[in-house]
Amino acid sequence: MAPQQVDTTISPSATGPALALAKQHSADHPLKLYAGWFCPFVQRAWITLQEKEIDYRYIEINPYHKSPEFLALNPRGLIPTLVLPPGEEGKQRVLYESVIVCEYLDEQYNSGTKLLPWDPYERARARLWVNFVEKKLVAGWYRFMQHTPDKPYSLEGVRKEFLENLKTFVREMDEEGEGWFSEGGFGLVDVSFLPWAGRLWLMDHYKEGGVGIPKREEREGLEEGERKVWERWERWYEAVMGRETVRGTWSEREEYIGVYKRYAEDQTGSEVGKATREGRALP
Known part of the structure; x- marks a missing residue:
C-alpha cells in the first residue's frame, strides 16, 4: 500500500484537558501558537508557553490541510509555528522548529520557569x-x-x-x-x-x-x-x-x-x- 498522503480523519480539535486549555487561550492576541493537538512537537512549545506564564492565542490547524494563509506564515508548513508581535515598522515575525521556539520563549520572557540554566x-x-x-x-x-x-x-x-x-x-x-x-x-x-x-x-x-x-x-x-x-x-x-x-x-x-x-x-x-x-x- 502507498503511504497515506492526507490524514483526513483526525479530530478537528483537542479533547479533555487540552481542549479546556485551548479555549482559555482562544481570544485574539499578538502572540499566536499555530498548533495541532496531537503533535508532540507542538506539545513542547505549548508546555513552554504555560511554564513561562505567557498570554497567547492558541490556533488549531490540521497540518495535513495547510491553508494558503498558514503557508504564507510558514512555507514549510510545519507546526508548531509561533507568530510574534510585529517588529519595527510592523514587520511580521514568525518562528518554527519546536526547540528553537522553546528557547526563544525562555530567553525572551523572564516570567515563570527558567528552562535553560543561567550558567x-x-x-x-x-x-x-x-x-x-x-x-x-x-x-x-x-x-x-x-x-x-x-x-x-x-x-x-x-x-x-x-x-x-x-x-x-x-x-x-x-x-x-x-x-x-x-x-x-x-x-x-x-x-x-x-x-x-x-x-x-x-x-x-x-x-x-x-x-x-x-x-x-x-x-x-x-x-x-x-x-x-x-x-x-x-x-x-x-x-x-x-x-x-x-x-x-x-x-x-x-x-x-x-x-x-x-x-x-x-x-x-x-x-x-x-x-x-x-x-x-x-x-
Whole structure:
C-alpha cells in the first residue's frame, strides 16, 4: 500500500484537558501558537508557553490541510509555528522548529520557569542532551513505531536500540532533587522528551512485546545497576507527567490511538513519518 498522503480523519480539535486549555487561550492576541493537538512537537512549545506564564492565542490547524494563509506564515508548513508581535515598522515575525521556539520563549520572557540554566556550562550541557533526545530518542521512537514486518531491521532490534538510548539518557539524570533531569529543576531537557515519553504506551498498544520497559514486579531479577536505571526512569516519568503544565496539554487517551495507527502501519503522510520511512533526519 502507498503511504497515506492526507490524514483526513483526525479530530478537528483537542479533547479533555487540552481542549479546556485551548479555549482559555482562544481570544485574539499578538502572540499566536499555530498548533495541532496531537503533535508532540507542538506539545513542547505549548508546555513552554504555560511554564513561562505567557498570554497567547492558541490556533488549531490540521497540518495535513495547510491553508494558503498558514503557508504564507510558514512555507514549510510545519507546526508548531509561533507568530510574534510585529517588529519595527510592523514587520511580521514568525518562528518554527519546536526547540528553537522553546528557547526563544525562555530567553525572551523572564516570567515563570527558567528552562535553560543561567550558567554557561550547564546551559551547554542541557543543549547537548536536548540534541541527544532529538537525534536518538525522538528519531528512535518513530523508527520503533513505524516498524513493519517488511523492514530490513527487526522489531526486537529496534526496541533494544531504543531502550539502550533511553538508559543512556536516564543515567545522566540528577540523582537527587525532585525527579527532573537536572538538579536545577524542571527544564528544557525534560520538555524536549516528555511528549514522546507520554506516548510510549502506544508501543504497548501497537507493537508485539510492547515498549519493553520492565514493570516494577519484573525488576527484582535485574542486576542492581539496571534496576536503579528503571527506578530512576519511573521517578522522572511520574514527576514530569504529574506537572500541572504538562497535564493540561493532553487530550483524551483514545484520541491518540487513531492518529498513531497510521504511524504503526507506516502509512502516515506526515513529514516526520516520511523522513523516518526514507531513513532521513527528522525535519
